[in-house]
Every structure is written in C-alpha cells, then in structure tokens.
Amino acid sequence: MGTINILFVSASAGNGHTRAAEALRVHSRHAGVSATHIDILQFVSPLLRMVYTTLYAWLVRRAPAVWRQVYQSTHAADSAGPLHLLRRWAERLNSTRFEREIGRIAPGAIVCTHFLAAELLSQLTARGRLTCPVWVQVTDFDLHRIWVHDHMAGYFVPNDEVAFRLRAHGIAAARIHITGIPIMPAFSGPRERQRCARELGILPFRMTVLLMGAGPGFGTVACIAERLLGAHADLQVIALAGRDEAALAALKQLAARYPGRLSPQPHTDTIERLMASADIVVTKPGGLTTSEALALGLPMIVIAPIPGQEEHNANFLLERGAALKAFDLLTLEYRIGHLLAHPARLAEMRAIAQALGKPAAASEVLATILKQVK
Known part of the structure; x- marks a missing residue:
C-alpha cells in the first residue's frame, strides 16, 4: 500500500x-x-x-x-x-x-x-x-x-x-x-477547552465568540468586535486578523480598552485551538471553515456569503439548524444576544453541528x- x-x-x-x-x-x-x-x-x-x-x-x-x-x-x-x-x-x-x-x-x-x-x-x-x-x-x-x-x-x-x-x-x-x-x-478529536482558552488569555467558562471574518455591511473585524463587546458585558471575543497587520494592530488597541475580554489573533495554523475555546463562531460560510466548525460541534453565525457557493453553504447550515445568519451589525448583535439569553437553543445548535460533522x-x-x- x-x-x-x-x-x-x-x-x-x-x-x-x-x-x-x-x-x-x-x-x-x-x-x-x-x-x-x-x-x-x-x-x-x-x-x-x-x-x-x-x-x-x-x-x-x-x-x-x-x-x-x-x-x-x-x-x-x-x-x-x-x-x-x-x-x-x-x-x-x-x-x-x-x-x-x-x-x-x-x-x-x-x-x-x-x-x-x-x-x-x-x-x-x-x-x-x-x-x-x-x-x-x-x-x-x-x-x-x-x-x-x-x-x-x-x-x-x-x-x-x-x-x-x-x-x-x-x-x-x-x-x-x-x-x-x-x-x-487536528479536528478529529475533542480539544481541552481550559488549556486552549488560557493560552489565549481568556476565561475558559465565559461565553466566547470566535470572530473569523468581516464583509460588506459589517465593517472591519475590529468594528464587529467593538460592537459585540460594547453590547454584551458578559461576552469574550477571539478575533482573527489573518495576515492583515493593520487589522491586528487595531484589534490590539481595542483589547487594551477591554482587558481580559478580547484576544486578537494573527494568522494561525492551529485554528482548531481557537475553535475549541469558543461557544459560537462568526464566519463567512466557506466549505472548509464550516466543515471544521461542524467537526468540533461549533454553532455558527454566518455573515457576508459570496454569491453562489457560499450562499448555498449558508442555506445548508441554516436549513439544518447548525447556524443563524446575520445581515448586518445590528442583526449580529441581536443574534448573539438571543443565544446568550437562550442557552438551550445554543446547546441544540451545538448538538446539530456535532451530528453533521464528518x-x-x-x-x-x-x-x-x-x-x-x-
């Protein structure tokens, strides 16, 4: 062989x-x-x-x-x-x-x-x-x-x-x-949330959103993080800047205003450790990203899908109940608030995501x- x-x-x-x-x-x-x-x-x-x-x-x-x-x-x-x-x-x-x-x-x-x-x-x-x-x-x-x-x-x-x-x-x-x-x-087995969260400098048991992108109608990653941190006092955010140095610098400035609640992250080859530390991921619905999230049983809020393939990916997740969709910042703020107020709904989405994961x-x-x- x-x-x-x-x-x-x-x-x-x-x-x-x-x-x-x-x-x-x-x-x-x-x-x-x-x-x-x-x-x-x-x-x-x-x-x-x-x-x-x-x-x-x-x-x-x-x-x-x-x-x-x-x-x-x-x-x-x-x-x-x-x-x-x-x-x-x-x-x-x-x-x-x-x-x-x-x-x-x-x-x-x-x-x-x-x-x-x-x-x-x-x-x-x-x-x-x-x-x-x-x-x-x-x-x-x-x-x-x-x-x-x-x-x-x-x-x-x-x-x-x-x-x-x-x-x-x-x-x-x-x-x-x-x-x-x-x-x-790396996505094939469970990750230890406490260890992963502490590596990021956040509390392991606090409600955490992983923010993996932005898009038209949402502004920059820093704009989204600021909106969510200001709206929900009990929320932590892990924000992925990728290879955008300006975005990372803006996130670090924002983190100084919200000590202990925002973890800015550059491009990483261990995205599974960020996902393991989160309760919800806010992301564009690419096929690989959504497959990785499903494998870890991570519910999604999808934003700014590319017409065509990403729209169809979003529809798949929405129809099955593993994701919600936000059309703009106000909707995203509402969706996060709704899940914070309804932990049973979030648990249901997590179970669906886990069942869909391959x-x-x-x-x-x-x-x-x-x-x-x-």
Whole structure:
C-alpha cells in the first residue's frame, strides 16, 4: 500500500481547495501512503492564473452581483455549448505545463479538489494521454455544473443532496461517495477547552465568540468586535486578523480598552485551538471553515456569503439548524444576544453541528481510493 503514489491537485483560488488537498496529503502520510500535493495554478499561463485568482477575488469583493450572474449562467449553460467549448479550449491552451508535470510525477491515482484540474484531466483521459484513475473531491455543500466531467473514477461529496444532484447529471450512484469534506487530523478529536482558552488569555467558562471574518455591511473585524463587546458585558471575543497587520494592530488597541475580554489573533495554523475555546463562531460560510466548525460541534453565525457557493453553504447550515445568519451589525448583535439569553437553543445548535460533522472524511476518501487501486 505504501508504494501507491497519490497526487492531490488543488488551486489557490480561495483557501478551501488548497486546505482540502493538504488535509488529504497529511492523512495519506499517516496512512503510510506516498502523496504529493500541487497547486495547478503554478503550472498554467500567467493569464489563466490571473483569471482564477486576481479577477475572481476582485469580482467577489467589488462586483458580487456580476459574480452571481457568472456563477448562475455558467451553471445553466449547456456543457457542450459554445461558451464551455471556448472556455475549455482556452484552458487547455494555457495549461501545457500542467500536463508535463503530471507526466513527470507519474501518479498512480489523482484527486482533484478544484474543478479546473478535473476538467483538464478529463480531457487528457479522453485523448488517451492519462491512464491513472482520477477522483473529484467537492469542497462546498453545493454542486456547480462545472464540477461534473466524464472519465472520472468517482466523486467524494459532502452530503446526500450533492450526491442527488450528481445523479441528476448522469453520474452513476456507484461512483458517488458521501464522505464529507476533508479536514486536518487536528479536528478529529475533542480539544481541552481550559488549556486552549488560557493560552489565549481568556476565561475558559465565559461565553466566547470566535470572530473569523468581516464583509460588506459589517465593517472591519475590529468594528464587529467593538460592537459585540460594547453590547454584551458578559461576552469574550477571539478575533482573527489573518495576515492583515493593520487589522491586528487595531484589534490590539481595542483589547487594551477591554482587558481580559478580547484576544486578537494573527494568522494561525492551529485554528482548531481557537475553535475549541469558543461557544459560537462568526464566519463567512466557506466549505472548509464550516466543515471544521461542524467537526468540533461549533454553532455558527454566518455573515457576508459570496454569491453562489457560499450562499448555498449558508442555506445548508441554516436549513439544518447548525447556524443563524446575520445581515448586518445590528442583526449580529441581536443574534448573539438571543443565544446568550437562550442557552438551550445554543446547546441544540451545538448538538446539530456535532451530528453533521464528518471529521473522518479524509480517511474515508483514502480508504475508498486504496480499495479500488490496490
């Protein structure tokens, strides 16, 4: 089993695709499997890389209505129609280095956590230039038509609804595996809240909100933290600034005004320790972040979803009762206050989140692949 070389291909268009692939690579190492993880956007032309990174980021931040239209129109368009034929031709023309890299690695199996890789590898398989099996890992609680391709060995999906949608697109049920979305091994077991909280300089048994982002209608992370701290005297906040030094500086200034109640945090590779210290997470509903929160049984208040995939992620969480949604700062203040006043409701959300979580997703993906390629 250790001689099998599995290649995980992600795309750095957003963090979720990369984190899912990296989670699979780490689990592979623990399973004694040879594994490689590459970012497809490092092996395409600068033009194609710009489309999937800079242009995408600009659209979702500056022109979300345009992005919604792009998302919906590409989903509705005939996959054999001129729009997608032209797109596939342009992607193939700009990705010859990717094909050469696949040949250099010579994997025994490939798992794609982004649709671009799956689409290009489907074309290579159709032309007889790739013979190893290729799987697709869907990384949202949604299925855009662009994820569905011929010649795939199988699909790993987060839930039965996405599986249903795949079957509606003609994918045989036997090739669909409901595993969840792969997350790191650190999310597979309970964490000791007291130790994690004390590391952050907060009280372990005080109601705590983990603030993981901001967005249109909410202002900065510091603005949200200030609003919540001022509105709820019994509340602690852990605020994640990421790699934004200005945001971190603003949070540290705010923490001086609320000693012992605000823990500013820079970018971290141990987000599970922050989650373990919290009762509620306020976050944008990305597929990986929500999967991590569910695995730890952490209720969510979702804010500022990107049109398309994140909106569908939010709907999944809301319909099942693991999350609430806030449309602006005032609504967020109300939602937090409601949960503070109704601990039974928060406990119910926690139980639902725990039931929805799939911390063993990566292990199930690997077990399925190894069973089929051994």
